Amino acid sequence: MSSPKTTRWGILATGGIAITFTKDLLVDPKTRGVNNVKHTVVAAASSSSASRAEQFLKDVGASSDAKAYGSYEELVKDSNIDIIYIATPHSHHYQNAMLCLEAGKNVLCEKAFTVNAAQARALKEKAKEKGLFLMEAVWTRYFPLSIYVRELITSGKIGPVARVLSDNSMATNPEETWKDGKHRMVNPDLAGGALLDLGIYSLTWVFQTLYHTQDPKTRKPPQVLAALKSYGATKAADEQTTIVLNFPRSDEAGGDAHAVATTSLRIATTPGGNADAPGIRIQGPKGEIQVFPPAFRPTRTKLILSDGTVEEKNWAPFPGPGAGSGWYNGFGGGKNAVGEGHGMFWEADEAATALVEGRKEGKYEGLDESILIMEVMDEVRKQGGLQYPEKIETTKYPTQL
Numbered sequence: 391m392s393s394p395k396t397t398r399w400g401i402l403a404t405g406g407i408a409i410t411f412t413k414d415l416l417v418d419p420k421t422r423g424v425n426n427v428k429h430t431v432v433a434a435a436s437s438s439s440a441s442r443a444e445q446f447l448k449d450v451g452a453s454s455d456a457k458a459y460g461s462y463e464e465l466v467k468d469s470n471i472d473i474i475y476i477a478t479p480h481s482h483h484y485q486n487a488m489l490c491l492e493a494g495k496n497v498l499c500e501k502a503f504t505v506n507a508a509q510a511r512a513l514k515e516k517a518k519e520k521g522l523f524l525m526e527a528v529w530t531r532y533f534p535l536s537i538y539v540r541e542l543i544t545s546g547k548i549g550p551v552a553r554v555l556s557d558n559s560m561a562t563n564p565e566e567t568w569k570d571g572k573h574r575m576v577n578p579d580l581a582g583g584a585l586l587d588l589g590i591y592s593l594t595w596v597f598q599t600l601y602h603t604q605d606p607k608t609r610k611p612p613q614v615l616a617a618l619k620s621y622g623a624t625k626a627a628d629e630q631t632t633i634v635l636n637f638p639r640s641d642e643a644g645g646d647a648h649a650v651a652t653t654s655l656r657i658a659t660t661p662g663g664n665a666d667a668p669g670i671r672i673q674g675p676k677g678e679i680q681v682f683p684p685a686f687r688p689t690r691t692k693l694i695l696s697d698g699t700v701e702e703k704n705w706a707p708f709p710g711p712g713a714g715s716g717w718y719n720g721f722g723g724g725k726n727a728v729g730e731g732h733g734m735f736w737e738a739d740e741a742a743t744a745l746v747e748g749r750k751e752g753k754y755e756g757l758d759e760s761i762l763i764m765e766v767m768d769e770v771r772k773q774g775g776l777q778y779p780e781k782i783e784t785t786k787y788p789t790q791l
């Protein structure tokens with residue numbers, strides 16, 4: 391067996407998820423049975439100061455020779471970096487990813503990929519022009535649990551999927567939690583709201599079960615009908631959104647299939663942390679697959695077949711030793727066992743493997759699928775009357791944010 395190839399990462403931004411991702415990155419891949427790639431963090435940048443980047447590198451346990459930069463512009467010039475992980479708010483992904491691609495760097499960019507589909511298309515074009523790898527960091531797609539669910543579907547276990555019900559909601563008490571309105575979860579300037587932050591996971595489950603599992607040559611985009619409830623005085627972010635999707639399919643493939651994707655900042659998928667009810671139900675004529683919350687980091691599945699078969703699986707704990715501080719939920723608070731991995735290393739392994747193999751896109755969600763999901767979210771926002779400020783919707787690069 392050949393020795394693992396090391397990928398050298400640069401980390402762009404030093405906020406909450408950057409810490410969790412980077413700690414996961416530094417977990418030995420052998421602990422999860424991965425032998426083809428290894429990861430090292432060679433640099434991090436903070437837009438606020440080099441000392442913040444320095445502290446970040448210390449906090450995550452990076453090697454003492456990793457470089458700390460006080461600007462993203464300096465980071466992208468570092469010739470020692472193979473790939474950059476972007477961990478800024480949604481509003482900034484387009485400008486930050488363009489900066490990296492223009493400088494010739496491969497990119498793994500946090501979800502939601504961009505603010506709109508036009509930006510996602512422009513990034514795809516730029517990556518193609520430069521011959522670079524580009525992937526949206528929808529980590530859930532790379533979980534062994536997700537691979538198992540997709541395999542159940544493609545093996546025909548429940549028959550052709552006829553309907554998917556998918557929720558990712560949190561009772562966050564937004565007026566209290568984000569009183570001043572500046573936090574990225576509610577701030578329109580940072581593309582705040584439920585849809586782009588949490589609804590992306592409801593759509594991820596719909597797409598990875600009902601679209602990604604179809605033949606890429608014949609699958610078609612869905613028709614979309616949406617209701618969106620806006621948040622706060624500015625009405626420039628959503629607090630609750632419901633999307634009905636119709637996926638056209640030939641009669642031989644099972645005929646049209648339906649999905650309902652829901653998201654909310656005000657009510658929970660399961661109140662009080664009770665995870666007994668499935669947040670995701672994938673239904674076919676021979677049975678259903680249930681996935682238990684949270685949709686972004688599920689650890690339990692249940693297959694129920696009409697012949698009476700019931701198969702429950704528990705996917706926790708994730709391999710470790712891991713981040714060591716519980717999972718990060720974007721605004722404080724963690725619930726998984728301290729010391730287990732968070733689960734972000736699987737997407738990092740895929741990005742590193744793609745670099746080794748010379749692939750330019752992620753295996754379980756290519757750029758066209760990321761763009762299609764952005765198109766769905768564009769349509770939802772259009773029907774719901776939600777537009778973000780022009781400076782973050784624009785494809786003009788560079789734009790000062």
Ligand SMILES: NC(=O)C1=CN([C@@H]2O[C@H](COP(=O)(O)OP(=O)(O)OC[C@H]3O[C@@H](n4cnc5c(N)ncnc54)[C@H](OP(=O)(O)O)[C@@H]3O)[C@@H](O)[C@H]2O)C=CC1
Pocket residue numbers: 402403404405406407408435436437438439442477478479480482500501502527529574580587686718719720721
């Ligand atoms: N996959 C997952 O499970 C999760 C993904 N996310 C995604 O990660 C991204 C970042 O979220 P999160 O880490 O929670 O956010 P944070 O607010 O904790 O961190 C964002 C970082 O981005 C940088 N930044 C640059 N410009 C701005 C700006 N104008 N306002 C705020 N921050 C800025 C800052 O880093 P610096 O000062 O160093 O430049 C900041 O620390 C989002 O896209 C979110 O959707 C978030 C949580 C979980």
Ligand SMILES: O=C1OC[C@@H](O)[C@H](O)[C@H]1O
Pocket residue numbers: 587588686718719720721
């Ligand atoms: O990606 C995410 O997953 C967990 C959520 O709590 C967070 O807000 C979101 O950004």
